[in-house]
Amino acid sequence: MADPLPQGAVIGILGGGQLGRMLALAAARLGLRCHIYDPTPGCPAAQVSDLATHAAFDDVDALRDFAKQVDVVTYEFENIPTASLDAIEAIAPIRPGRTALATSQDRLTEKAFLNGCGLKTAPFAQVDDLDGLNAAITRIGTPAILKTRRLGYDGKGQARLSDPADAENVLDAMHGAPAILEGFVPFSHEVSVIAARDPGGSVAAFDPGENVHQDGILRTTTVPARLTAAQRTDAVLIAANILNTLDYIGVIGVELFVTENGLIVNEFAPRVHNSGHWTQNGCVIDQFEQHIRAIAGWPLGDGKRHSNVEMTNLIGDGIAAIPKLAGENAGLHLYGKAEARPGRKMGHVNRIIGTVQ
Amino acid sequence: MADPLPQGAVIGILGGGQLGRMLALAAARLGLRCHIYDPTPGCPAAQVSDLATHAAFDDVDALRDFAKQVDVVTYEFENIPTASLDAIEAIAPIRPGRTALATSQDRLTEKAFLNGCGLKTAPFAQVDDLDGLNAAITRIGTPAILKTRRLGYDGKGQARLSDPADAENVLDAMHGAPAILEGFVPFSHEVSVIAARDPGGSVAAFDPGENVHQDGILRTTTVPARLTAAQRTDAVLIAANILNTLDYIGVIGVELFVTENGLIVNEFAPRVHNSGHWTQNGCVIDQFEQHIRAIAGWPLGDGKRHSNVEMTNLIGDGIAAIPKLAGENAGLHLYGKAEARPGRKMGHVNRIIGTVQ
Numbered sequence: 001m002a003d004p005l006p007q008g009a010v011i012g013i014l015g016g017g018q019l020g021r022m023l024a025l026a027a028a029r030l031g032l033r034c035h036i037y038d039p040t041p042g043c044p045a046a047q048v049s050d051l052a053t054h055a056a057f058d059d060v061d062a063l064r065d066f067a068k069q070v071d072v073v074t075y076e077f078e079n080i081p082t083a084s085l086d087a088i089e090a091i092a093p094i095r096p097g098r099t100a101l102a103t104s105q106d107r108l109t110e111k112a113f114l115n116g117c118g119l120k121t122a123p124f125a126q127v128d129d130l131d132g133l134n135a136a137i138t139r140i141g142t143p144a145i146l147k148t149r150r151l152g153y154d155g156k157g158q159a160r161l162s163d164p165a166d167a168e169n170v171l172d173a174m175h176g177a178p179a180i181l182e183g184f185v186p187f188s189h190e191v192s193v194i195a196a197r198d199p200g201g202s203v204a205a206f207d208p209g210e211n212v213h214q215d216g217i218l219r220t221t222t223v224p225a226r227l228t229a230a231q232r233t234d235a236v237l238i239a240a241n242i243l244n245t246l247d248y249i250g251v252i253g254v255e256l257f258v259t260e261n262g263l264i265v266n267e268f269a270p271r272v273h274n275s276g277h278w279t280q281n282g283c284v285i286d287q288f289e290q291h292i293r294a295i296a297g298w299p300l301g302d303g304k305r306h307s308n309v310e311m312t313n314l315i316g317d318g319i320a321a322i323p324k325l326a327g328e329n330a331g332l333h334l335y336g337k338a339e340a341r342p343g344r345k346m347g348h349v350n351r352i353i354g355t356v357q
Numbered sequence: 358m359a360d361p362l363p364q365g366a367v368i369g370i371l372g373g374g375q376l377g378r379m380l381a382l383a384a385a386r387l388g389l390r391c392h393i394y395d396p397t398p399g400c401p402a403a404q405v406s407d408l409a410t411h412a413a414f415d416d417v418d419a420l421r422d423f424a425k426q427v428d429v430v431t432y433e434f435e436n437i438p439t440a441s442l443d444a445i446e447a448i449a450p451i452r453p454g455r456t457a458l459a460t461s462q463d464r465l466t467e468k469a470f471l472n473g474c475g476l477k478t479a480p481f482a483q484v485d486d487l488d489g490l491n492a493a494i495t496r497i498g499t500p501a502i503l504k505t506r507r508l509g510y511d512g513k514g515q516a517r518l519s520d521p522a523d524a525e526n527v528l529d530a531m532h533g534a535p536a537i538l539e540g541f542v543p544f545s546h547e548v549s550v551i552a553a554r555d556p557g558g559s560v561a562a563f564d565p566g567e568n569v570h571q572d573g574i575l576r577t578t579t580v581p582a583r584l585t586a587a588q589r590t591d592a593v594l595i596a597a598n599i600l601n602t603l604d605y606i607g608v609i610g611v612e613l614f615v616t617e618n619g620l621i622v623n624e625f626a627p628r629v630h631n632s633g634h635w636t637q638n639g640c641v642i643d644q645f646e647q648h649i650r651a652i653a654g655w656p657l658g659d660g661k662r663h664s665n666v667e668m669t670n671l672i673g674d675g676i677a678a679i680p681k682l683a684g685e686n687a688g689l690h691l692y693g694k695a696e697a698r699p700g701r702k703m704g705h706v707n708r709i710i711g712t713v714q
Contacts (some may be wrong), residue, residue, distance in 0.1 A: 006694060007691060007695060008693060028378070028382055028404070028405045030691055031691030031692060031693045032693070033404055033693065042407075046407055047380075047390055047406075048403065048405055048407070049404075049407065050399075050405070050406065050407060050409065220454070237541055284686055284688050284709055285688070290517045298683050299684040301683075304686060306663065306712060307663060326361075326650065326656045328653050328656075329641055329659045330641065332387060334364060334387055335388060336364060336388045336389070336390065337364065337576045338383070346364075347388060350641075352641055352663065355712055
């Protein structure tokens with residue numbers, strides 16, 4: 001795939017949730033079509049695409065058929081079975097590539113990779129059993145957090161360890177899954193950088209946003225983040241370091257802790273990221289279009305910000321506020337989910353809080 | 358339809374071209390679904406919607422089935438057969454309503470309506486035959502333009518009359534269709550106002566844009582337009598006058614000539630308008646979303662402009678410039694049309710030419 005994808009080319013998207021939906025809308029702006037692969041008919045992304053396959057993520061035959069009908073495959077979530085990726089990759093390119101996926105799918109691999117890039121992380125240790133956990137506690141201390149190595153998101157698969165005596169209980173909460181103990185890092189706030197890299201190796205980063213979480217779920221991202229000029233540069237260099245080391249194609253989201261000793265990498269996601277939704281109303285080219293441009297071999301936009309934005313997630317019943325929010329002339333982005341369940345991301349609002357000169 | 362349409366409600370769109378496509382993308386941002394009605398499978402709008410009916414615009418049975426599956430019907434073009442509108446309206450509301458459509462479908466009715474609103478137009482006269490044309494020439498003079506009363510767009514169905522001796526030839530060019538003779542108005546430039554009205558009667562207008570045509574097709578719209586503060590206000594008042602008189606719901610595009618004697622109304626289109634495409638990158642809420650909000654009974658956005666924009670249509674082979682344009686960090690909007698024919702609108706580019714303080 002050396003040439004840019006032409007008008008009408010088809011992008012395959014694994015996962016039909018809100019990220020897939022907004023990727024499909026961005027692809028549409030560029031005259032590209034999307035084929036959504038998701039088990040659920042009527043899922044948010046399939047609503048905005050005329051091409052969809054509804055089958056399980058481990059249905060290798062369906063995945064092969066899907067791969068034959070598209071020009072490139074991307075994904076909105078990381079936990080795709082290896083056999084499924086193998087089946088697709090034999091037919092169509094997957095972007096971002098396997099290395100990025102494999103690295104981010106496992107918290108232990110990810111942290112080791114980041115340290116290998118020369119980047120700072122929280123102290124961590126592999127935990128396979130109680131002996132391992134006790135050894136990790138001795139080295140890292142408490143408080144700390146025990147996390148499953150795989151399949152965690154939005155605060156799930158995590159347990160806080162305040163006292164070494166709680167080790168056994170906290171380990172039980174992992175239900176036998178391989179785990180990692182992470183030390184606490186004293187930080188003042190969390191920021192994230194959304195950046196993109198194209199097949200030719202060009203990198204473009206959006207300005208870092210400042211994130212506020214509640215109950216393990218992102219609530220708001222505000223841009224610009226509280227950072228010194230040096231920290232701002234450092235954040236972008238960190239993202240570029242990761243992108244280049246992984247020979248990455250597409251958009252990445254990198255979460256960083258701001259500490260007295262500089263920026264510490266929390267984790268990265270090899271995809272568009274909730275903390276980058278502000279770009280839809282803060283930039284001419286948003287993170288979704290940037291991702292599509294990268295994987296389609298188009299030139300990246302430069303990611304320049306024209307407005308300051310506060311992004312607020314609408315979670316569960318938060319969607320009841322829509323009529324009021326709609327009157328505020330804020331950028332409203334709703335995901336077409338009929339049922340508002342507690343903790344479910346239903347949409348988000350981008351409030352313009354200033355213009356960039 | 359007193360309450361705002363809920364998440365997942367379905368908007369029916371007659372016409373599946375680029376305007377329908379961009380309406381569908383805007384509806385998607387608000388969590389609404391679209392059902393596209395267009396004879397051509399794979400048309401631009403159907404590519405971004407999971408619901409589509411492909412049948413003729415005079416297929417009353419298909420239109421009835423379509424109307425039963427949607428909550429409200431809107432359209433991207435004006436020349437819908439009356440019987441088709443009757444069939445739909447018996448089942449689902451049509452927005453904007455029939456009066457607006459009937460008025461704008463006929464240039465003679467439209468001009469008479471505008472004068473009835475107290476608005477200035479070019480001098481005009483009904484022309485049904487050669488005697489009528491000669492009488493019209495006597496009254497209006499030359500140069501003038503003879504236009505078919507119905508079905509003209511992008512400069513089609515028009516002939517310039519420079520000399521009274523040409524009357525017969527020019528009339529022949531109408532192929533017997535009922536016509537209207539319009540006098541020339543000396544104007545310095547053309548502007549247009551895009552405005553919206555909701556079911557409660559609230560009106561919101563975008564800033565006027567300045568239009569440049571070539572070969573009868575819009576080439577560029579630049580915002581802000583060259584207008585005095587008084588003209589700017591007048592332009593918005595003209596649009597509001599038309600909207601209120603028609604008890605209109607949705608977005609309207611009003612073309613105005615700037616003359617030494619003030620603003621003269623050229624024509625209006627009861628739909629989103631090519632000269633409003635700049636709003637996609639100049640405003641938080643663009644003309645497409647504003648139209649969807651209005652017809653769905655949602656609160657209108659205020660239409661505030663955050664950036665100055667020059668919109669350029671990509672016509673025919675103009676699409677070959679995409680790789681270069683993509684590198685400019687301009688808002689690129691492509692319509693998914695595989696084949697670039699001469700004169701065919703393939704997409705448009707919104708260049709940011711300044712920030713509004």
